[in-house]
Amino acid sequence: MSSEKLYHECHTAVSQGRALLEDLQNWGFSEIYQQPQSESGRADVEVTGVELSSVASPSIVSLADLESSIQGCEKCPLCQSRNSIVFGQGNPGAKLVLVGEAPGREEDKRGVPFVGEAGQLLEKILYAMRLKREDVYICNIIKCRPPNNRDPQGPEIAACETYLQHQLRIIKPCIIVTLGRFAAHALLQRNDPISRLRGHWSEYQNIPVMPTYHPAYLLRNPVGKREVWSDMKQVISRLKD
Numbered sequence: 523m524s525s526e527k528l529y530h531e532c533h534t535a536v537s538q539g540r541a542l543l544e545d546l547q548n549w550g551f552s553e554i555y556q557q558p559q560s561e562s563g564r565a566d567v568e569v570t571g572v573e574l575s576s577v578a579s580p581s582i583v584s585l586a587d588l589e590s591s592i593q594g595c596e597k598c599p600l601c602q603s604r605n606s607i608v609f610g611q612g613n614p615g616a617k618l619v620l621v622g623e624a625p626g627r628e629e630d631k632r633g634v635p636f637v638g639e640a641g642q643l644l645e646k647i648l649y650a651m652r653l654k655r656e657d658v659y660i661c662n663i664i665k666c667r668p669p670n671n672r673d674p675q676g677p678e679i680a681a682c683e684t685y686l687q688h689q690l691r692i693i694k695p696c697i698i699v700t701l702g703r704f705a706a707h708a709l710l711q712r713n714d715p716i717s718r719l720r721g722h723w724s725e726y727q728n729i730p731v732m733p734t735y736h737p738a739y740l741l742r743n744p745v746g747k748r749e750v751w752s753d754m755k756q757v758i759s760r761l762k763d
Contacts, residue, residue, distance in 0.1 A: 584614070585610070585692055585693070588609075588689065592665070592685055595607065598666075600668060601666060603666075603669050604630060604666040604667055605667075606631070606632070606633035607633070607665045608634065608666070608667070609633075609665055609685075610659060610660060610689060611634050611655065611659070611660055612657075612658050612659035613657055613658060613659055614693060615694075616695055617658075617695055617761060618695060618696065618697050618698075618699065618761065619660075619661070619689075619693060619697070619698050619699070620658060620659070620660045620698075620699045621686070622662045622702060622705055623662055623663060624667060624668055624704075625664075625665070626667060627667065630667035635662055636660055639738075640736065640737035643737040643740060644701075644737045647750065647751070650751070659689075659693055659695070661686065662705075663704065663708045664679060664681075665682055665685060673704060674708075683708070690727060690729065696760070697729070697731075697760060697761065698726060698729050698732070699731075699753075699757060700732070701734065701735070701737065702716065702735065702738075703719075705733075706731075709724075709731060710726065710733070716733060720733050720749060720750075720753055721734075721749065721752060730760065732753055732757050734750050734753040734754070
């Protein structure tokens with residue numbers, strides 16, 4: 523690589539980083555988390571195991587196996603209108619799992635969760651935590667897009683919950699962050715407004731859960747970004763501990 527090309531790439535990276543830091547500061551993210559490093563240079567976070575009830579065949583021991591097994595699922599009417607099952611994406615051994623509500627139009631097209639504007643905002647929040655999509659696992663409580671992006675319905679959530687449970691059984695995360703009220707209501711079995719649930723620890727299948735606002739809500743209500751960052755700082759602290 524020529525020195526001129528290297529200089530150009532470094533300059534571009536620095537400019538992009540500066541712009542992202544300015545965005546985060548404008549949103550109230552006054553600090554960026556630095557993960558403690560072990561002697562090997564890797565983030566040193568202990569993994570704690572969880573016990574979940576068996577919800578699928580014992581022969582399914584990987585996320586790839588589980589994803590393959592649910593292709594063609596017809597457990598609810600959403601199968602009739604979907605383009606793809608949006609299973610989830612990320613690190614199969616992640617310490618942190620983020621659970622959203624349902625795929626949108628772009629997710630349904632591409633088969634990947636959080637790929638639109640809300641996904642870009644989520645990636646910026648992860649960046650402030652010194653994390654990337656590849657470090658965490660991202661999924662939704664239901665795997666198929668509801669028509670016209672309507673809210674998920676109870677029977678649809680019930681039909682998909684076993685898939686989520688088995689994902690968690692395979693991943694064994696330390697923490698779950700629920701994004702939005704439907705994810706929080708589904709996992710916590712509570713109907714309190716998300717404004718009351720966020721910022722307070724709960725549990726799902728013996729895994730600590732931090733509810734917070736959905737990134738799509740933050741796009742419409744930027745004032746909520748400070749509260750989300752407050753929630754994420756609690757997550758950071760627990761991951762460190």
